[in-house]
Amino acid sequence: MSQKPQSSRSKDNLTQDNAQVIVEEKVVKFNGDVCIKKYLRGKFLGKGGFAKCYELTYLETKRLSAAKVIAKTSLTKSRAKQKLMSEIKIHRSLHHNNIVGFEHFFEDAENVYILLELCHNQSLNELLRRRKRLHELEAQCYVNQICAAVKYLHSHRVIHRDLKLGNLFLNDKMEVKIGDFGLATKLEFDGERKRTICGTPNYIAPEVLEGKQGHSYEVDIWSLGVIIYTLIIGKPPFETSDVKTTYKRIRMNAYTFPENVPISDAARDLITKILNNDPAKRPTVDEILNHEFINHGGTIPRLLPASTLACPPSSTYIRQFLPQSQNQNSKSTIGQQNLASTAPIKNNELLSGRDKKIATDRLSSQPIQGSKTPVTVAKDGSNRNYKDQLEAEVWVKKWVDYSSKYGLGYYLSNEVTGVFFNDSTKIVLDPNGYHFDYYERRNSDRQDIGKECTLTEYPKELQKKVTLLQHFRSYLEGSEKPKPNEVPVNEDGILPERKVKDVVYVKKWMRTRHAIMFRLSNKVVQVNFQDHTEIMLSSETKVVTYVNKKGERSTYPLSSAMESANLEMVKRLKYTKDILTHMLNANSNTGKPQSNVDLGSNIGMNTQSQSSRPKTNVIGGGGLDQNSKGQMSASNKFSPTDRVNSKPYQTAQGFNQGGIDE
Numbered sequence: 001m002s003q004k005p006q007s008s009r010s011k012d013n014l015t016q017d018n019a020q021v022i023v024e025e026k027v028v029k030f031n032g033d034v035c036i037k038k039y040l041r042g043k044f045l046g047k048g049g050f051a052k053c054y055e056l057t058y059l060e061t062k063r064l065s066a067a068k069v070i071a072k073t074s075l076t077k078s079r080a081k082q083k084l085m086s087e088i089k090i091h092r093s094l095h096h097n098n099i100v101g102f103e104h105f106f107e108d109a110e111n112v113y114i115l116l117e118l119c120h121n122q123s124l125n126e127l128l129r130r131r132k133r134l135h136e137l138e139a140q141c142y143v144n145q146i147c148a149a150v151k152y153l154h155s156h157r158v159i160h161r162d163l164k165l166g167n168l169f170l171n172d173k174m175e176v177k178i179g180d181f182g183l184a185t186k187l188e189f190d191g192e193r194k195r196t197i198c199g200t201p202n203y204i205a206p207e208v209l210e211g212k213q214g215h216s217y218e219v220d221i222w223s224l225g226v227i228i229y230t231l232i233i234g235k236p237p238f239e240t241s242d243v244k245t246t247y248k249r250i251r252m253n254a255y256t257f258p259e260n261v262p263i264s265d266a267a268r269d270l271i272t273k274i275l276n277n278d279p280a281k282r283p284t285v286d287e288i289l290n291h292e293f294i295n296h297g298g299t300i301p302r303l304l305p306a307s308t309l310a311c312p313p314s315s316t317y318i319r320q321f322l323p324q325s326q327n328q329n330s331k332s333t334i335g336q337q338n339l340a341s342t343a344p345i346k347n348n349e350l351l352s353g354r355d356k357k358i359a360t361d362r363l364s365s366q367p368i369q370g371s372k373t374p375v376t377v378a379k380d381g382s383n384r385n386y387k388d389q390l391e392a393e394v395w396v397k398k399w400v401d402y403s404s405k406y407g408l409g410y411y412l413s414n415e416v417t418g419v420f421f422n423d424s425t426k427i428v429l430d431p432n433g434y435h436f437d438y439y440e441r442r443n444s445d446r447q448d449i450g451k452e453c454t455l456t457e458y459p460k461e462l463q464k465k466v467t468l469l470q471h472f473r474s475y476l477e478g479s480e481k482p483k484p485n486e487v488p489v490n491e492d493g494i495l496p497e498r499k500v501k502d503v504v505y506v507k508k509w510m511r512t513r514h515a516i517m518f519r520l521s522n523k524v525v526q527v528n529f530q531d532h533t534e535i536m537l538s539s540e541t542k543v544v545t546y547v548n549k550k551g552e553r554s555t556y557p558l559s560s561a562m563e564s565a566n567l568e569m570v571k572r573l574k575y576t577k578d579i580l581t582h583m584l585n586a587n588s589n590t591g592k593p594q595s596n597v598d599l600g601s602n603i604g605m606n607t608q609s610q611s612s613r614p615k616t617n618v619i620g621g622g623g624l625d626q627n628s629k630g631q632m633s634a635s636n637k638f639s640p641t642d643r644v645n646s647k648p649y650q651t652a653q654g655f656n657q658g659g660i661d662e
């Protein structure tokens with residue numbers, strides 16, 4: 001039977017945010033009967049200018065909603081009442097997948113309650129706060145959905161007038177939903193101009209500030225431009241510390257693209273077209289949807305994986321959506337799947353991403369000079385952004401501990417091979433097998449000083465280390481024969497271009513009986529445990545990534561990871577913290593590693609006494625020996641006992657580390 005909302009009363013005062021509160025809705029049926037619907041007020045979701053928002057469970061069906069609770073005391077002025085009625089009237093008339101669903105509303109003696117579709121994953125504002133900025137692919141995915149909703153609004157003559165990250169909510173499927181219709185207006189007729197000055201400073205369109213000609217749909221388009229810019233660059237284009245200056249900048253159209261943030265030409269072009277102070281010159285929603293930033297050669301994921309709430313999508317994931325022209329593998333099945341993969345992405349699709357083939361086949365898509373089959377970088381450079389962002393995601397895929405003689409060899413996810421020598425020098429080989437960097441630590445400030453070299457041009461004294469590097473490389477790549485110092489020229493005799501520009505390398509490492517820890521130059525700490533679990537801590541993105549025994553990957557904001565219900569991860573995180581603390585103590589006390597450290601009890605692993613140095617793990621002798629002066633002497637065998645570790649541990653070793661006395 002249909003019901004008409006009537007009065008209700010709450011048993012408690014809503015100012016007690018943490019108390020268990022039952023909200024009652026009195027419903028008068030058409031036959032005059034009165035029934036009471038009971039709701040349990042749950043978690044506090046947030047506070048806006050005039051509403052508090054809570055989870056509300058309808059006790060009969062256990063259905064969960066978001067309830068905007070507006071105290072009647074805030075509605076004494078008729079303007080406030082009118083605004084609320086207009087919000088309800090407009091919002092309840094809208095039905096679109098990318099608009100927060102309006103369920104119903106009622107009131108009791110104290111409050112008005114608006115029940116809305118619950119969006120569990122907060123707004124894009126909180127997302128950006130966690131992530132700093134998004135990958136363009138994510139921006140495309142969100143903007144695509146937002147445009148669909150704006151198109152719907154405009155076709156129903158509704159202008160939202162307050163589109164901003166804080167009003168774009170994410171539900172548990174990661175669908176974006178436009179909410180908060182408090183400033184929305186419905187035009188009576190086409191061509192009507194509105195004059196009320198409203199909006200949020202950073203997102204407000206110049207014509208609203210001018211106020212002379214009135215404004216219309218184009219104000220939403222302007223806000224879309226601000227949104228795209230903010231998602232990609234990480235802060236709004238006109239932001240200043242005071243509102244007046246922000247308005248001045250908007251009027252003068254004074255914004256720039258910061259040089260240190262990569263942005264594709266397509267994104268830049270779209271933003272520039274939208275942020276035009278002449279509203280008539282801005283593109284329409286349809287034109288935005290057809291712009292190459294949204295409608296490019298690749299596909300845009302319909303939805304993003306939930307892991308992107310905390311950390312960037314993996315390179316493997318991104319690769320699926322690259323336009324074919326940018327994908328070096330365009331002839332491969334991956335390229336073909338790209339075009340078909342518009343289906344929703346399952347949340348766990350990212351989970352095993354790290355174990356899949358790494359993304360460097362596209363990372364390395366620089367054109368090779370003079371090559372007959374140049375690999376594809378779009379002429380407009382529009383993949384620059386992808387490439388730059390992919391390079392940020394680097395981790396150790398394989399390693400081999402040969403520190404009993406020479407050092408640690410490792411292979412990174414971007415196909416870089418490196419060696420951390422026992423004398424704390426480092427060598428890092430580009431995936432092209434030709435360019436390498438050699439790092440020595442400067443004693444005065446303990447900074448690594450890098451030298452760019454190539455296999456045909458490097459200081460003579462490095463020869464042995466270069467030979468060792470080649471040995472490590474073949475060993476890690478599993479080639480049967482060590483690669484000689486061959487120069488990888490193409491068939492025209494042209495030398496390869498360097499593939500990785502922002503080199504990430506292992507700055508420090510340490511090994512205990514239970515784990516090996518790498519501190520990378522991009523401030524990521526990676527810990528691989530004996531039981532195949534892994535922890536990655538990024539101080540840049542403030543995120544913890546945990547790979548469990550099954551290889552499933554989950555991410556947590558650094559700030560709350562220790563409180564997580566994932567106890568397996570929390571234990572390992574604590575262990576990681578202990579190793580880091582231990583390292584710091586070791587450094588500050590003696591400048592040397594401490595021995596006999598056993599932190600195993602913290603993670604519930606066996607603890608046994610152990611020696612401070614690894615057991616000798618050289619078989620057959622030979623190889624390159626480090627003499628008492630720390631110099632290397634060459635020989636012809638290379639045979640560390642440890643097999644290449646892509647994940648598991650083979651031998652329980654003592655405490656072994658490199659470069660921690662920084």
Ligand SMILES: Nc1ncnc2c1ncn2[C@@H]1O[C@H](COP(=O)(O)OP(=O)(O)OP(=O)(O)O)[C@@H](O)[C@H]1O
Pocket residue numbers: 045046047048049050051052053066068100116117118119120122166169179180182
């Ligand atoms: N549908 C929803 N699902 C989950 N949380 C929500 C939902 N709607 C609002 N919220 C939360 O409640 C907070 C306040 O909501 P909202 O911004 O709509 O209130 P408001 O008073 O109208 O705000 P404003 O000052 O922007 O007009 C939001 O910031 C958000 O955290």
